[in-house]
Amino acid sequence: MPSFFIPARNSRHRIACFALYRALLQQAPRISIPDDLATAWGPVNPIRHLIRRTFRRNRADTSPRLVYPALKAGYQILALLRSAASSPSFTSPNADHDSIISFLRARLAERNRSLAAKESHPPHSRNPPKQSSAPRPGTIPLLVDVTPAPTPQNPNPKPVYATPSRPRPASELGGTGRRKIPRLDMASDFPIMRITKPQSPLLSRVLTHKIRKRVARTESVQTSWEEAIPDADLEDEWEKSIASLLEQESRKSANSGVANGYRDGNHTGMDNISAEVREARAIRNDYKTQATFRQTIWLHSIQHVQNLLTKERDHQIARADAMRNLIEEETKLAEQEKAQRALERRKRWEAKMLELHGEGWRNLFPNLIES
Numbered sequence: 001m002p003s004f005f006i007p008a009r010n011s012r013h014r015i016a017c018f019a020l021y022r023a024l025l026q027q028a029p030r031i032s033i034p035d036d037l038a039t040a041w042g043p044v045n046p047i048r049h050l051i052r053r054t055f056r057r058n059r060a061d062t063s064p065r066l067v068y069p070a071l072k073a074g075y076q077i078l079a080l081l082r083s084a085a086s087s088p089s090f091t092s093p094n095a096d097h098d099s100i101i102s103f104l105r106a107r108l109a110e111r112n113r114s115l116a117a118k119e120s121h122p123p124h125s126r127n128p129p130k131q132s133s134a135p136r137p138g139t140i141p142l143l144v145d146v147t148p149a150p151t152p153q154n155p156n157p158k159p160v161y162a163t164p165s166r167p168r169p170a171s172e173l174g175g176t177g178r179r180k181i182p183r184l185d186m187a188s189d190f191p192i193m194r195i196t197k198p199q200s201p202l203l204s205r206v207l208t209h210k211i212r213k214r215v216a217r218t219e220s221v222q223t224s225w226e227e228a229i230p231d232a233d234l235e236d237e238w239e240k241s242i243a244s245l246l247e248q249e250s251r252k253s254a255n256s257g258v259a260n261g262y263r264d265g266n267h268t269g270m271d272n273i274s275a276e277v278r279e280a281r282a283i284r285n286d287y288k289t290q291a292t293f294r295q296t297i298w299l300h301s302i303q304h305v306q307n308l309l310t311k312e313r314d315h316q317i318a319r320a321d322a323m324r325n326l327i328e329e330e331t332k333l334a335e336q337e338k339a340q341r342a343l344e345r346r347k348r349w350e351a352k353m354l355e356l357h358g359e360g361w362r363n364l365f366p367n368l369i370e371s
Contacts, residue, residue, distance in 0.1 A: 007067045017055075020074050024051045027081035031097065037104050040111075046104055047081070135202060140165045142193060143322055159315045161322035167330045170337055179334040184323050187211075191320035214312065217305050224301045232293035239292075 007013040028047040041049050058070050084097040093101075143161045150157055173179060183194040188211045192203065353361040362368060 006062050007064065008062055013067075016071070020071065020078065021051070021055055023078055024074065024081065027078065027085055030085035031081065031100060032087070032093075033104070034101070037101070037108065040108050046107075047100070050107070142166065143319055147318075159318035161315075161318050163322055163326045166326055167333055170333075179330060179337055181330050181334055182323075182327060184320070184327060188214075189316070191316060191323055193323050193326070214309070217309055221302055221305050224297060224305075228297045228301060229294060232297045235293040 025048055028045050028051065031047060033046065037046055040046060058066075061067055061070065080096050080100070083094065084100050087093045087097045142163060142165065144164055145159070146162045147159045148154075148157045167179075170177065170179070180195070185192050185194050187207050190207060190210055192207070353364075357364060
């Protein structure tokens with residue numbers, strides 16, 4: 001057959017397919033079906049429904065490799081339907097009729113399971129239900145903060161974390177009973193433990209919250225450097241200018257008219273000069289003690305946030321150390337359990353060889369290594 005032959009464009013092929021399609025549909029209503037199956041797919045006959053669905057599904061097939069088996073199966077189903085339709089009565093059906101009823105019941109059970117799954121998790125809905133990311137009650141945390149309390153000798157102790165609930169004993173392992181080694185991973189510089197798949201919504205929510213908090217702190221530091229610090233420098237320059245003007249005004253007043261106030265017995269002018277001098281000295285003293293606007297922004301904004309980021313980094317390092325220690329313990333236990341399983345398997349094999357070949361079974365395996 002030429003490689004460019006397309007069955008769907010051949011008139012003889014189309015006539016044969018339509019003839020098979022009509023013959024199958026004509027046989028569908030001649031088969032007696034129980035009432036529960038007859039109405040399971042709605043008002044349409046279930047056999048007719050399945051026939052139409054199958055032809056519709058295979059309508060786009062153009063490869064002879066797919067078309068030939070489909071037509072062969074169609075002619076076999078036609079022979080099966082004719083044999084089932086010739087059954088003497090519903091109370092005494094033949095084997096072909098029983099096979100059709102069994103097939104319909106299996107398809108109905110599969111359809112019900114699929115519909116139930118779609119109701120609980122609609123695949124094409126605009127607002128599909130999401131798994132809850134709220135903490136589950138009774139969940140045992142993987143890591144526990146066991147940092148020692150601060151003391152006068154050590155006011156800032158190093159963070160320490162422990163894993164009291166893991167590693168679990170072999171008797172508590174589910175599934176195959178074989179221990180799975182967790183894997184240490186990083187999510188935006190936050191260490192996490194990969195134990196099962198897929199990632200739980202709770203872990204995703206916690207990571208998103210931590211990442212957003214760290215990004216907000218980093219952006220606040222950058223904003224302080226770019227906006228708050230320049231504004232504080234301008235305020236400090238303004239204070240310096242005010243202090244210089246106050247000193248200049250106090251000198252002018254002292255040289256021009258303060259003495260007249262003493263001769264007249266009026267000390268108001270000298271008191272005003274003393275107040276201006278005290279205010280100017282207070283501004284100068286602020287610069288000496290670094291009580292400036294810039295220092296305030298640096299101490300209570302930039303340095304405070306940087307300390308929080310450093311503290312968070314120390315805790316992440318401590319958590320990563322605890323996870324690394326857990327992986328090492330899990331690896332050791334996995335190796336021990338693997339060796340134990342190999343030893344038990346060897347004992348079962350030796351017992352079987354002893355049962356089959358007697359005491360001299362070791363002579364059958366001259367190169368056998370003793371366990």
